Amino acid sequence: MPLLEVRGLIKRFLGVTAVDHVDLSVEPGELVSLIGPNGSGKTTLFNCVTGYLGADGGRILFRGRSITSAPPHRVARLGIARTFQQVSVFPRLSALENLLVFLQQHQEESLFARLLRTPRVRRFEAQAIERARRLLDLVGLGARADLDAGRLSYGQRKLLAFAGALMSDPELLLLDEPAAAVNPTMINQMKDHILGLHRQGKTVVLVEHNMDVVMDISQRVVVLDHGQKIAEGPPAVIRRDPRVIEAYFGR
């Protein structure tokens, strides 16, 4: 059974069909890239899957169960994490707290226990802090743990957002342009992080414009154009596909 299955997804904005009957199936452990020119519907597809936009048609299944009209927090709770194209952090929380936010809702505790800070809740918090520190070290922000996230550089915020998506140990990661607008060193870093996740058996769907990254690490590439899927296959094949070349470079 595919981990994520999108069937005939349709999303329209004021008469423009941003996603037009798209099918997408992702197997557990796969690393899939979604590419296409600007406005081809990649991010819209992400937003539909993660509950930020309601679909106008079609179905979305996660582990065989429908999440078609689930709100973002419920989708996240099921084990789907995402990052945003515009770097998104909680600016007034410290880097460490930014990560803690991403785990605490996945730990089973009542609001009342949370207010009273029962021993169980304190244990959860300690576990969360430990994991957050490990992830901060992983992305090289260990020394910035107590700094407000709003005061980090663009690249650091991007890494923080990435680490946040990893906090709850999600089964499926949807990464929206993790390598956009960062320097080459960081692009390589990001590539290594994503490959690391892949080796751990995580399922990753990547929206990315950087073709080097896409062709280097993906097992499979899905190409969208004007909201439609125009090609799908291994990177080596997609690179030579005439429809893809046309969509990207025109005739």
Add this chain to the structure above:
Amino acid sequence: MRRAGWLALGVVVATAPWLVAAAVPRQQRYVLHVLIFTALFAALALSYDLVVGHVGSLSLAHPAFFGVGAYTAAILATAGRWPFVADVAAAVVAAALVAALVGVPLFRLAEHAFAVGTLGLGLVASVVANNWVEVTRGPLCITGIPKPRLGALAITTLPAYYWLALAALAAVALLYRGLTTFRLGRAFHAVRDNEPLAGAAAINPLKYRLLAFTIAAALAGGIGALYAHYLSVMCPEEMTVALTVNLLVIVFLGGVGSLRGVLVGAVLFTALPEVLRLAPTWRLVIYGALLLLVVIRSPGGLESLLRRATGR
């Protein structure tokens, strides 16, 4: 040093009735009255800040919840002859129920529409208090609200009222701290600072907004009940838009989202207008000028001044 400072402040606050009696024996009643008002206003402003400061929703409905609590307690204590503790509890529950009920549709409105929606609720509450004469007695006010009684302890003197108000303030402050720090506080702040990202962190923004809104309303209801018992009269004028303006001044000029800032704001902006009565002609002019000065010199409120001064 810091500890000693806080301890000294605590002792002064707790023993204020005696200090006042020693320092200004002839104006003791008046000063205590101002102190009681200050404590109740500080508690009310803290409850208001839960919504405005911590989940970032500009609610203008707080007087409505204050009024629901005050009227519930006033009516139950007079017509129903309920004991003090029971009518205060009922006031808390009634205000919370109203908030939970109106909160669901109100939070569907985007920011500014939410503010206008809550303003509408505040106006409706005020109109009801004025015109539902069979229940609220309208502009004739509910009179003869009995003095509070805690078991065998009757709270009749001004010092006793002061300690009751102080205990209420302490309870509200404690709850405020518990709600706005640690894991709950983090969830509230996540919703306030970046709602879409909070969703990606599995936080249900509506749930946390509604939680803060309802708890704030419950507290406002309880404080309304204490207020009604203290004045022994409850009139519709106690819950007008003017109260919202007062709360906004206290919270935003004190320091939105900060326990210390809101407390300082409450003390300053409740007590100050009274202190300025010494210069009656210039009172409002001086008050207005001070407000302007704070807004211009420290847009983050007094809290940001304090932070600069104490280095944290």
